[in-house]
Amino acid sequence: MSSESGTRTEIVAVGRELLTGRTVDTNSAWIATRLGALGAWIERIVAVDDDPALVAREIRDARQRGASLVVTTGGLGPTFDDRTLAGVAAAIGVALVEHPAALAFVARRYAELAAAGAVDDGTLTVPRRKMAVLPDRAEPVDNPVGTAPGVLATDGDFTVLALPGVPAEMREVFENALPMVRPRLAAPAHVVEREVPTGCGDESVITLAAAHAMEVVPGVYLKSLPTEFAPGCDLRVRISARGTDRDEAEERTTRAAHELATELARLRRA
Amino acid sequence: MSSESGTRTEIVAVGRELLTGRTVDTNSAWIATRLGALGAWIERIVAVDDDPALVAREIRDARQRGASLVVTTGGLGPTFDDRTLAGVAAAIGVALVEHPAALAFVARRYAELAAAGAVDDGTLTVPRRKMAVLPDRAEPVDNPVGTAPGVLATDGDFTVLALPGVPAEMREVFENALPMVRPRLAAPAHVVEREVPTGCGDESVITLAAAHAMEVVPGVYLKSLPTEFAPGCDLRVRISARGTDRDEAEERTTRAAHELATELARLRRA
Incomplete structure (x- = not known):
């Protein structure tokens, strides 16, 4: 890999629907194109099941191989199988904790959705609160389309950006995360x-x-x-x-x- | 993983065009759908660069994790960056050798193409012969669309099926390989x-x-x-x-x- 190649990056797409073939992973190609233009060099794209241990393994392996950036997509929502952040936390060795800023974000989104009649009510139920539980010291990233914030987690020079899996949400959160990610990217070739x-x-x-x-x-x-x-x-x-x-x-x-x-x-x- | 889940399988898609985002990996979803219906349980899909060492690592890691089938797609053609079979050979610890049956296949395909006016002549040049160089003791699989045969390589209970990357070729070779692969698959759930x-x-x-x-x-x-x-x-x-x-x-x-x-x-x- 030459010095012209850019920030060593891997993409981890999470979701059983990718492994059954029901969903074609278009997110990874989109992320690769955008990040490649910004100075990243994508070395590997992997799809795994909704299992924190598998997600953690891929992130740890990527880091061990020399990646300084890992982007995940999928598994941030309120459902039982949205467990990507547990994998991110395990990979960088931190606990999962409720983040006040993320909780404020989730509360605001459900209040908006309740006001618009899109959900029955805006109460912060257990599955909704779950979306505000992030790796310790991570930063939530605004998601103007869905209800789960994106997440930027760092450990020294190593960065994990966790994006939602629904393409429209993924793209918006990516753009919102850019100001935080850009300083960590090499000068674009x-x-x-x-x-x-x-x-x-x-x-x-x-x-x-x-x-x-x-x-x-x-x-x-x-x-x-x-x-x-x-x-x-x-x-x-x-x-x-x-x-x-x-x-x-x-x-x-x-x-x-x-x-x-x-x-x-x-x-x-x- | 329950006993109902089927033959543990991983897919390795090979090609830089997947990592730059220029090509969306539709092959893996197609393979996952077809194989899933036939008794496979796809645990992981990974895309890597055209590098034998990277391909070998993914195949070895899959086997070590317990996969008994790995399907690769891409990197079987005549060009300098078609190096998947070197990775397959390294992963199962055999040499690359010219296979007479594969050479006969390549010779026949180029004779047909020359007769049809699709190539200048049907001579077995170095890049063309290269497509008949397979892992030792592997079996070539007929490719009625392109010029590179598919490859079925086995090592005990472990199987690697190498498919071309062009979707139309990939699908045809997959179907032609099925009679060889099916006895190695669990009864389909x-x-x-x-x-x-x-x-x-x-x-x-x-x-x-x-x-x-x-x-x-x-x-x-x-x-x-x-x-x-x-x-x-x-x-x-x-x-x-x-x-x-x-x-x-x-x-x-x-x-x-x-x-x-x-x-x-x-x-x-x-």
């Missing part, structure tokens, strides 16, 4: 992506030219975009270049495209 | 799923009734389907019941629905 046609339908040839371009141009990654074989098929290659500024990334992209085309022509003449 | 309305818009209440139903009816799992709050919102609960035959699963579903409704009525009167 500048990334330029370009797709180029190859005039060739055969990945087994294109790969040789792509490997050549990656060898001679630093900081670039080329990937042919496979499709079904067809006569006259013109496969495309996606060039991703990282650089310390945009000009460097652009220049690397252009050089890689040139090297790819030249080598491809040479191979097909050979 | 019969699963019945039913969604029931609750007449209630408040997950924090529904969860108490769902927990009650799970407590009194064996083999059932109830999950409220969260949505955004709205006045008059009627949240639904999905009941999944497993049983040794269909009647048992049906009967458990009906009992759980009854317990849910009764307890919900009681709570809302309270």
Whole structure:
């Protein structure tokens, strides 16, 4: 992993519906795209069952492998199977405690929902209070869509951001957490992506030219975009270049495209 | 994990495009759905980079945790970054060797593609031969869509099924591998799923009734389907019941629905 790669990050998606295949995990790709643009380097995405021990294990393993940021999604709500925060607390070795600020948030949300007629009443019942029980010293993050706050928990240089699982809530909480997360991210690498046609339908040839371009141009990654074989098929290659500024990334992209085309022509003449 | 749960299985999706968020991992959900219906119990889905050491680690860890089946998807093609099989071989402690049957398959596919005008010629170049290099003693699985065979590798009671990453190829190879995989799967549990309305818009209440139903009816799992709050919102609960035959699963579903409704009525009167 080069120093250009960014903050080492893993994503832990929590929920049995992901493991039965009933729900496709679109959250992780969304988080990866947004965080990648902000300076994170996503090394691994894992989906596990709603079990605090499993969540804790994934977070601990990620940290042990060198991740400095773990983002979880799912398991923050009021239901019996929303147990992600117990896993987060165990992973960083703190207790779960009721947070006054989180309780105030939950109380306010249920008061709003009761006033709007969306729930029968706004009382702080046991399942509702449960959403204000966070890892000790964590910070709640505003959730303008649902009732469970997001959670930012830190332990030295290690950070866990726990997001809800409902996509609309996840996205809002992510954006609200950004001011807290950003200081913990590396300076974003500048990334330029370009797709180029190859005039060739055969990945087994294109790969040789792509490997050549990656060898001679630093900081670039080329990937042919496979499709079904067809006569006259013109496969495309996606060039991703990282650089310390945009000009460097652009220049690397252009050089890689040139090297790819030249080598491809040479191979097909050979 | 109850004895009704089935063959302990993990899925390893390989490819940087999953980690950058450019590609949403739809393969894993498809595999989970199909395999779940056939007797597997998916415990974990993980996405990692195109790196044999990372693939090997995930497979080894899965086995060590007690999985008897690991399904990989991605990284079987002719390109430099298709290195999943090196990871599979390392995980089960065998060498990578060129398999005559796999080579014959690759040769036949390229001859067909050349005859159809889809590739310039059908010669067995180095990247093409690479697709016939499998873990020692593994079995190639026919791929009628692409050029890389799927791979079934076994080590005692432990099985790795390596599928391509292009969804159309993945699905075809999966179906072709089934006759080989099925004898290694537990008898499928019969699963019945039913969604029931609750007449209630408040997950924090529904969860108490769902927990009650799970407590009194064996083999059932109830999950409220969260949505955004709205006045008059009627949240639904999905009941999944497993049983040794269909009647048992049906009967458990009906009992759980009854317990849910009764307890919900009681709570809302309270």
